[in-house]
Amino acid sequence: MSSQLPRLLAPALLFAHTAAAEPAVPRRSFGRLADGREAHLYTLKNASGFQAEITNLGGIIVSLLAADRQGARTDVLLGMSSAAEFEAKAAGFNAITGRYANRIAAGRFTLDGQTYTLATNSNSGGVPVHLHGGKRGFNRMLWDAEPASRDGLPAVRLRYLSRDGEEGYPGNLQVEVLYSVTADDGLRLDFVATSDRPTHLNLTNHAYFNLKGEGAGDILDHELTLQARRYLPVATSLIPLGELAPVAGTPFDFAKPQRIGARIGETHEQLIRGRGYDHNFVLDPGDGSLALAARVLEPASGRVLEVLTTEPGVQLYTSNHFNGKLSGKSGRPYMKHGAFCLETQHFPDSPNQPSFPSTVLRPGQTFRSTTIFRFTTQ
Numbered sequence: 001m002s003s004q005l006p007r008l009l010a011p012a013l014l015f016a017h018t019a020a021a022e023p024a025v026p027r028r029s030f031g032r033l034a035d036g037r038e039a040h041l042y043t044l045k046n047a048s049g050f051q052a053e054i055t056n057l058g059g060i061i062v063s064l065l066a067a068d069r070q071g072a073r074t075d076v077l078l079g080m081s082s083a084a085e086f087e088a089k090a091a092g093f094n095a096i097t098g099r100y101a102n103r104i105a106a107g108r109f110t111l112d113g114q115t116y117t118l119a120t121n122s123n124s125g126g127v128p129v130h131l132h133g134g135k136r137g138f139n140r141m142l143w144d145a146e147p148a149s150r151d152g153l154p155a156v157r158l159r160y161l162s163r164d165g166e167e168g169y170p171g172n173l174q175v176e177v178l179y180s181v182t183a184d185d186g187l188r189l190d191f192v193a194t195s196d197r198p199t200h201l202n203l204t205n206h207a208y209f210n211l212k213g214e215g216a217g218d219i220l221d222h223e224l225t226l227q228a229r230r231y232l233p234v235a236t237s238l239i240p241l242g243e244l245a246p247v248a249g250t251p252f253d254f255a256k257p258q259r260i261g262a263r264i265g266e267t268h269e270q271l272i273r274g275r276g277y278d279h280n281f282v283l284d285p286g287d288g289s290l291a292l293a294a295r296v297l298e299p300a301s302g303r304v305l306e307v308l309t310t311e312p313g314v315q316l317y318t319s320n321h322f323n324g325k326l327s328g329k330s331g332r333p334y335m336k337h338g339a340f341c342l343e344t345q346h347f348p349d350s351p352n353q354p355s356f357p358s359t360v361l362r363p364g365q366t367f368r369s370t371t372i373f374r375f376t377t378q
Contacts (some may be wrong), residue, residue, distance in 0.1 A: 012180030025147035025153045030055045030062070033084040037142055039083035042156040048187040049073060050375065057083045058139035059096035059177055061156050061207055061212075063185060064377040069302030075090030076303065076375075078208040078215065081329040087140070089326060094207045095139035096177055097132045097233050099162060099169050100359070101204040102137035102280070102315060104130040105239045109351035111141075111170070111198055111360065118168035127272070133205070134167035138175070139206070148186065149176060155180035164197065181321060186374035193367040201361045202346045204311075208319065209338035211298030211305060215332030219260025219318070219340045223297040226254035226314070227283035232347060233270055239349050241355075244282055252279065256347040257297065260318060260340060276320035276337065280347055286357075288371055295344050297378055308372040309344035312357050317341040344371045348363075 030041040039057040051073075065073040079093050080086045086093065098175075107120035107130035119134035132139070144159040152165040155178055178190040187356040191203045210219050231252045232240040247253040250301050251263035251271060264276050271277070283293050293314050295305040307314070318340050324333040350356040 004129045009177050017031050022147055022149050023152065025154045025156060027147070028076070030057070031084050033057070033083055033087050033142065034209055034281075039142060041129065042145065042147065044154040044179065044187075045155065045185055046181045048185060050181060052179065052187045054156050054179050055083060055086075056143045056145035056158060058091065058141060059143055059179070059181075059205070060086055060139070060378040061094040061205065066152075066185070066211070066303055066305075067377060069377040070195055074143065074213040074301075075255035076211050076213060076305075076333060078210060078328050079278070083129050084269050090254060090328075091139050092132060094205065096143075096158075096203065097192070097200065099167065100130065100132050100173070100200055100202045101132055101206070101345045102202065102237055103237075103341060104267070105237070105349050105352050107168070109200060110117060110224075111351070115172060116168055124238040126139040129239060131235055136167065138162070138203075138286065147339045148180075148181035151177065153181050168201055171195040171199040172201060173201065175203070177215045177369065182372065182374070184374060185376070186372045189371045191367065191369040193361065194363075195361050195364070196363055198360060198362045199360045200351045201367055202350065202359050203367075204315075204343045204345040205371065206343055207373070208341055209296070209305060209341045211296060212301060215328050215330045215334065215338070218261070218335060218337040220259065220337055221299065222260050222301065222340065223256045223257040223342075224260050224282050224316075225295040226256060226316070227284050227291070227293055228283040229255065229284060232280045232282065232313075233279065234273055234279060236273055236279060238274065240347060240353065242282065242353055246364070247281075252281070257295075261337070264318065264337070265305055276318040277284065277316045278318070278320060280313045280315045281310070283312055283314060288312075290372075292345060296340070296342075302377040304376045306372075306374045307342050307344065307358065308367075308373065308374065308378065310370045311344040313345055315341065315343040315345060315348075317343065320375075344369075
C-alpha cells in the first residue's frame with residue numbers, strides 16, 4: 001500500500017486500546033464443521049442491551065440486536081443458526097472477507113515484476129474472476145479467538161495466519177480482527193495485518209442487513225444516504241472500467257436520502273449489469289480518517305444504521321441474486337432484495353488498476369482499518 005494511506009503505520013502494539021481488566025464475554029459451542037472441528041459463539045453486550053454475537057468461523061457476525069423507536073430489539077442480520085449451516089449454505093454471510101474483498105480480473109496480478117495466479121470462483125458476464133478471496137477465503141477459516149475488551153467494553157479478538165501461497169497469494173500474512181461493542185450501540189471492527197512478503201490485501205465484513213428484521217421482506221423502502229460524489233462503473237464482468245464517474249444525475253446519487261428501491265428498476269446500463277446495485281462508491285473524503293460513509297433509515301421501525309470507516313470505498317449490494325431458495329435462522333425464505341450490504345473496502349481490481357489507491361502491503365508495514373456499524377433511531 002502506498003503513502004496515500006495514513007492507516008499504514010510502523011509496527012506497534014496491535015490494539016493499544018485493549019484494557020487490562022477484561023469484562024465477561026460469554027462463550028458457547030456453535031456446533032461442529034464438516035471436518036469435526038468445533039466453532040464457538042461469543043456474546044458482546046453493552047449496558048443498554050445492544051448485543052452482537054460473533055463466531056470464530058470466518059469471523060461471522062451471527063446476530064445484531066438493534067432497538068426500534070419504541071425500544072424493542074430485533075435481530076437485523078440475515079444468517080444461519082449454526083456453524084454447520086453457515087459452512088454449507090451461507091459461508092459468505094456477515095463474514096471477514098479476504099485476502100481480497102471483491103473482484104480481481106481474471107484472477108491475476110503482477111507485483112514487483114512477478115505474476116501471481118489466484119483461484120477464480122466467479123464468472124459474472126461469463127468472465128472468470130477472483131471473488132472475495134477465492135474458493136477458500138477467510139470466511140471459511142476457523143480463526144483463533146479469545147475474549148478481550150476495548151474502552152472497558154466486551155470484545156473478542158480473532159487471529160488467522162494465511163500462509164504463503166494460500167489461494168495463490170504471496171507472503172505469510174498474519175491477520176487480527178478485534179470486534180467490540182461501543183457505549184453508543186455500535187459494533188466496531190478493527191483490522192490489523194502484517195506480511196513477510198509483498199502482497200495485496202483488501203479486508204471487509206460482508207454483513208447482510210435488513211433493518212425491519214431478519215427475513216422480514218425486502219429492503220427497497222429503506223432510505224440510504226452515501227457520502228460519495230463518485231462511483232465505479234463496471235463491465236459485464238462487474239470489474240471496474242477504471243473511471244471514477246460522478247453520481248449526479250444518475251440512479252447512483254444518494255447524496256440526499258433516497259429509497260433504495262426508488263430507481264433500482266430503471267433501464268440504466270449499470271443497473272442492468274449488476275441486476276441492481278452491486279457497485280463501489282468513492283467515499284468523501286477518503287483520506288484514511290474515520291468518517292461517516294453511509295446512513296440507512298427504515299421508516300416503519302425508525303431504526304437507523306450509520307456506517308463509519310477509514311476505507312476509501314464502500315460496495316453497495318442489494319441481494320440481487322436472492323431467489324427464495326435459501327431460508328435463514330427464522331425459517332423464512334430470503335427473497336430478492338431481502339438485504340443490503342455496505343462493504344467498506346478498497347476498490348475492486350486495484351491490483352490491476354494503478355490509478356486506484358494501492359492495496360500493496362510490504363514487509364515492515366502494518367495494515368490498519370476500522371469500520372463501525374452504529375445504530376440509532378429516528
